[in-house]
Amino acid sequence: MTTAPRSRRTGAALAALIALVFAAAAARVLLGTPVVPIDKALAVLMGQQVPGISFIVMDSRLPATVVAILAGTALGLSGTIFQTLLRNPLASPDVIGVTLGASTGAVVAMTVFGATGPALFWAALLGGLATAALILLVAGAGRPGAGAAGAAGAVDNRFVLVGIGVGAALSSLISYLLTRIPTQSAGDVMHWLIGSLSSATWERAAVLALALGVLVPVLAVLVAQLRILQLGDDMATGLGLSVARTRVGLIAVGVALCALTVAVTGPLSFVAFLAGPLARMIAGRPSFPLAAALGAAIVLLADVVGQNAFSGTALPAGVITGALGAPFLLWMLTRTPTSRQGR
Known part of the structure; x- marks a missing residue:
């Protein structure tokens, strides 16, 4: 497919996804118990005080909707x-252990130090960064010869395999910590570990908005360098790119986006894993705008389904995304060798 048709296809898909996000946002605000009439919801959004409805819309459903997006x-x-940096569709933060690292940092902060609020965000961020650094170290990204084309591919694959192993160890650590705290506290932590928007507030939405406001412009600068990096480390170095600095910058941005989200919502399983490959299928190449829109649509639709599809029971969004992601992971494993991604 040539560049122009591909761009038109990507633009049309992005417009459709944005429309889907708006429709899902309206459904998340209006549907539930009780159902909010459209005219009353609009009145509340225009600043009017409608008894009962104002609280439901402005303090409960709308913050959850914004946090989901x-x-x-x-x-x-x-x-x-x-996934793009490591040329592997399995290399999402929830598969390679970065999400579990952020979760472990937050769980340690909650169970050992009783942390809440900003301290929880910093603990999740440090946990995610420490896990990524450990995986890079064990995978041998800094070994001599890692910049060669074949060696780079080997490092990319080792990164995924080491990440899965580190994630298993971190999962065991979380399980151990849960046995060392009171039952009520363990229940609260377990609920958070499922991934839920039930505790969404405007303050938490502001944290995520600020993080995106800072990190997205940084990512926009790094994306051009990422495209050069995809040519191979030797070629990128020959073109004057600082490969190590670019890798570290991209990983730091990726970890920060993941870890801060985990701190706010808990680990929403497989969202990071699903969005990238689906965007690639639509666009024919990695597409950050499509992946962002798909991620927002997945979380929002999962929350709408979880809140309304099961009579009398509200399921956390993480349960729905996990149910979607597990079969998709199996399909990806059987569909194509991991080494072909990004080539």
């Missing part, structure tokens, strides 16, 4: 960074 956007971008 922001969290999905961040996870879609984070997953695409790792």
Whole structure:
């Protein structure tokens, strides 16, 4: 497919996804118990006080809707960074252990230090960064010869395999910590670990909005360098690109997007994993705008389904995304060798 038709296809898909996000946002605000009439919801959004409805819309459903959109956007971008950088569709933060690293940092902060609020965000961020650094170290990204084309591919694959192993160890650590705290606290942590928007507030939405406001412009600058990096480390070095600095910058942005989202919503399983490959299928190449829109749509639709599809029971969004992601992961494993991604 030539560049012009591909661009038109990507633009049309992006417009359709944005429309889907708006429709899902309206459904998330209006549907539920009780159902909010459209005219009353619009009145509240225009600043009027409608008894009962104002609280439901402005303090409950709308913050959850905004957090869902922001969290999905961040996870879609984070997953695409790792998948494109490592040339592997399995290299999303929730598969390679970065999400579990952020979760472990937050769980340690909650269970050992009783942290809440900003301290929880910093703990998740440090946990994610430490996990990414450990995986890079063990995978041998800094070994001599890692910049060669074949060696770079080997490092990329080792990164995924080492990440899965580190993630398993972190999962065991979380399980151990849960046995060492009171039952009520363990229940709260377990609910958070599922991934939920039930505790969404305007303050948490502001944290995610600020993170995206800072990190997206940085990512926009790095994306051009990422395209050069995809040519291979030796070629990129020959073109004057600082390969190590670019890799570190991209990984830091990807980890920050993932970790801050985990701190706000808990680990929303497979959102980062789903968005990138789906965007690539639509666009024919990695597409950060499509991945961001797909991530927002996935989280928002998962929350709408979880809140309304099961009579009398509200399921966290993380349960729905996990149910979607697991079969998609199996399909990806059987569809194509991982080494072909990005080539």
